[in-house]
Amino acid sequence: MSHRLDFATTHATEFVDITDRIRDEVRRAGLRNGRVHLQSLHTTLGLAINENEPLLLHDFESLLDRLAPAGAGYEHDDFARRFEVPLGEPANGHAHCRQLLLSAFATVMVEEGALVLGRWQSLFAVELDGPRQRQVALQLDGEFARRDEKVSLEALVELELARQLMVDPEPVAAPMRRLVEAGGKRLRPKLVQLTAGIGPRSDPLRAAELAAAVELLHNATLIHDDYVDESTHRRGRPTVAAAEGPERAIAVGDYYFAKATRLIAQIGNGGVTSALAEALESVCASQIDDVAMRGSYPGDRDSYMRVIRGKTASLFAAACESGALLSGAAPDVVQALGRFGDLLGTAFQMADDMVDFSPSSGKPVGLDIRQRVLSLPLIYAAEDRVVGPEVRRLLAGALGDSEVGRVAELVTSSGALPRVRQEAQHLVDAAVRELEAVELDGLRPTLVGLARAAVDRIS
Amino acid sequence: MSVQLLDRELDRLEGLWSDGLAETYGSYLDAVVHFEPDVQPRLALAAALIESGVRLQGLGGRAAPPTTLLTGDLCLARGSRLLADNAPLPVQVAFARAIEAASAAAAAEQPAPDLRQLLRQALGATR
Numbered sequence: 001m002s003h004r005l006d007f008a009t010t011h012a013t014e015f016v017d018i019t020d021r022i023r024d025e026v027r028r029a030g031l032r033n034g035r036v037h038l039q040s041l042h043t044t045l046g047l048a049i050n051e052n053e054p055l056l057l058h059d060f061e062s063l064l065d066r067l068a069p070a071g072a073g074y075e076h077d078d079f080a081r082r083f084e085v086p087l088g089e090p091a092n093g094h095a096h097c098r099q100l101l102l103s104a105f106a107t108v109m110v111e112e113g114a115l116v117l118g119r120w121q122s123l124f125a126v127e128l129d130g131p132r133q134r135q136v137a138l139q140l141d142g143e144f145a146r147r148d149e150k151v152s153l154e155a156l157v158e159l160e161l162a163r164q165l166m167v168d169p170e171p172v173a174a175p176m177r178r179l180v181e182a183g184g185k186r187l188r189p190k191l192v193q194l195t196a197g198i199g200p201r202s203d204p205l206r207a208a209e210l211a212a213a214v215e216l217l218h219n220a221t222l223i224h225d226d227y228v229d230e231s232t233h234r235r236g237r238p239t240v241a242a243a244e245g246p247e248r249a250i251a252v253g254d255y256y257f258a259k260a261t262r263l264i265a266q267i268g269n270g271g272v273t274s275a276l277a278e279a280l281e282s283v284c285a286s287q288i289d290d291v292a293m294r295g296s297y298p299g300d301r302d303s304y305m306r307v308i309r310g311k312t313a314s315l316f317a318a319a320c321e322s323g324a325l326l327s328g329a330a331p332d333v334v335q336a337l338g339r340f341g342d343l344l345g346t347a348f349q350m351a352d353d354m355v356d357f358s359p360s361s362g363k364p365v366g367l368d369i370r371q372r373v374l375s376l377p378l379i380y381a382a383e384d385r386v387v388g389p390e391v392r393r394l395l396a397g398a399l400g401d402s403e404v405g406r407v408a409e410l411v412t413s414s415g416a417l418p419r420v421r422q423e424a425q426h427l428v429d430a431a432v433r434e435l436e437a438v439e440l441d442g443l444r445p446t447l448v449g450l451a452r453a454a455v456d457r458i459s
Numbered sequence: 460m461s462v463q464l465l466d467r468e469l470d471r472l473e474g475l476w477s478d479g480l481a482e483t484y485g486s487y488l489d490a491v492v493h494f495e496p497d498v499q500p501r502l503a504l505a506a507a508l509i510e511s512g513v514r515l516q517g518l519g520g521r522a523a524p525p526t527t528l529l530t531g532d533l534c535l536a537r538g539s540r541l542l543a544d545n546a547p548l549p550v551q552v553a554f555a556r557a558i559e560a561a562s563a564a565a566a567a568e569q570p571a572p573d574l575r576q577l578l579r580q581a582l583g584a585t586r
Contacts, residue, residue, distance in 0.1 A: 054584075224532055227522070250516050250517065250565075251562045251566035254535070254558060254562035254565075255558075255563055257535060257536075257558070258557075261539050262559070265551040277542075277543035280539065280540070283536070284533040287529050291529060
């Protein structure tokens, strides 16, 4: 399988990192095990495998400059002695000599669909006489995935998450890998992938990259939240803060916050970057409100709605918007999907609150109560004419096992849970209505199914 | 920096301005002079928020208490949003890599890189 990689350079000497583009070619071609052969199609463009560290790249430039300085009396630059010199021929003897010091070829092995590169290795096209338009020839050979082999959207995200974690330093990658491998519903990446299939520029691989970045961003916020909430377990495993201490949790959260924002930016769609950056800001601001509200626990419905719209729904909305933006969907479709995500995220959080009172959820009943986490059933129970006074009295004091158990009993015996369930279902209905007026290229049933399932888990 | 920009971008973080953020902001102004005039204060503030946010969190040192961590998180998120809305892609990427470098060093219990220097370099990133 052959291909050409086109790119423009912007500097006289420039190290263009083409690793991600080669990875994309490998994935697009479905190469499982084999080799990628690269060949520069220019006499002043080299290829190299080395570390993408800006100061080191500067060292390389300096080295090339010392070994073959520009204007050092190259015979090639003496146009009077050459035949058939084209108009505009540059004096670039130094660039040809530098290319001789590099290589015009590179071969990279591929195993299990991934480039075999060391942790610090990147693949560079080395511009020696730029800026110019350049081309590198590629040939891929080996064992390819069968053309009829359908890779699911879920599998693409899992592969992308694994790929990203593989290249990270172990002190940050190991805790994040444990969290990722512990599961989770992956609703946000699913929303990205589904909505990325709507517009005319649908590209499942780019969508999977964005979806994985959104999941990493979400997980980064969870790692900090778990420290703030003093949670000991998440997805059935010890939290990073509990297992490795708050210092490590802060570092891991920060690393993946930064990495996710970088991956999102590198996708190169300003609308996507802004939508997700705004959502992240909402998440962080609302987390502050959430903690502040614990002073008047359990709070009231208006404050609850404000917090969960910022803390949960904003990322759902941004996931939907960003997928649609990536696919080039029309503005009215992007806006409708944003409203769909906002309503769905709110409903999802309400459903999540109810799980705390379900003995069959797999989580200890009353965990949210114990940690004084914002919860709509609790707010409604506290407002209830019959059980409210006792709920409020219990919540005002220390919460041991018996108090938590009693509060859970009171919430369950009140009408709070059916009321929250009904409210969540109404929100899902409203979310579904947002999809009715726009063209979704046949994806409406899938989105509706996903929305219903997000709330049905508590029916 | 204009009063309007201050009001909007320091919402919920007002106390930080007199508590060192103003000084940190000032230390980046000379690193943004090559940007358009209207973008300069936004990028200097983004860098200052990120530097202050990381310091508030206690990254690489003793962990901040939860509420302080959350303020630090908001600083990072707002700085990141300011970059997303105002900075060219190479600058956004360089900022992210600076935070990655600082947090990876903290996780590995290695000496922290000079974050201000990294962020100032990031403001000059062109590729």
